[in-house]
Amino acid sequence: MDFRDCRSMTVVLVPHCVLNQNSRLAGCAERPSAVHELVEGLMQRQIGIVQMPCPELMVLGLDRQHIQIRSGLESHPVRQAFRQWARELVYQIQQYRQCGVKVLGVLGKNGSPACGVEETWRLERGPGMGVFIEELKAALQEAGVELPLAGTMDAEPQAALGIVDKWQAGG
Numbered sequence: 001m002d003f004r005d006c007r008s009m010t011v012v013l014v015p016h017c018v019l020n021q022n023s024r025l026a027g028c029a030e031r032p033s034a035v036h037e038l039v040e041g042l043m044q045r046q047i048g049i050v051q052m053p054c055p056e057l058m059v060l061g062l063d064r065q066h067i068q069i070r071s072g073l074e075s076h077p078v079r080q081a082f083r084q085w086a087r088e089l090v091y092q093i094q095q096y097r098q099c100g101v102k103v104l105g106v107l108g109k110n111g112s113p114a115c116g117v118e119e120t121w122r123l124e125r126g127p128g129m130g131v132f133i134e135e136l137k138a139a140l141q142e143a144g145v146e147l148p149l150a151g152t153m154d155a156e157p158q159a160a161l162g163i164v165d166k167w168q169a170g171g
């Protein structure tokens with residue numbers, strides 16, 4: 001099938017809360033709705049935006065407590081659920097690639113117990129991956145899919161766009 005209609009044939013994966021800050025735990029939303037500079041920058045570049053699930057909302061609910069999040073995510077059943085969602089994302093990635101759509105990479109959210117890439121949260125903020133990103137990385141490896149992952153911050157949308165530009169340039 002030839003998919004070359006008006007679509008850009010390029011997508012990037014983003015954390016759920018980039019498009020919907022209402023998924024954040026109490027006190028942690030940084031914008032009323034979306035990280036609009038990042039979203040608008042991706043749209044200006046004609047990059048499709050794949051919204052990943054919000055792992056914490058799905059397993060701990062919206063009224064979750066910051067201090068209990070990491071331990072809540074580390075349990076075996078939660079990791080199993082994350083691995084399943086990660087496999088579903090990998091399926092989407094494979095479908096895009098099989099049909100010629102360029103999947104640039106995965107943007108995570110640094111500092112998050114679930115979605116951090118270079119920095120996460122255990123008892124405090126520190127280096128390491130969030131639990132969902134760990135499972136996504138494992139699911140990508142399991143499927144033999146190579147894809148870059150990078151952490152971003154809401155306050156640094158231009159840095160996130162710089163990462164995407166590098167990916168698009170093949171760097």
Ligand code: SF4
Pocket residue numbers: 015016017018023024025053054055056057109112114115
């Ligand atoms: S768990 Fe991930 S998607 Fe959900 S609010 Fe935290 S960083 Fe955003």
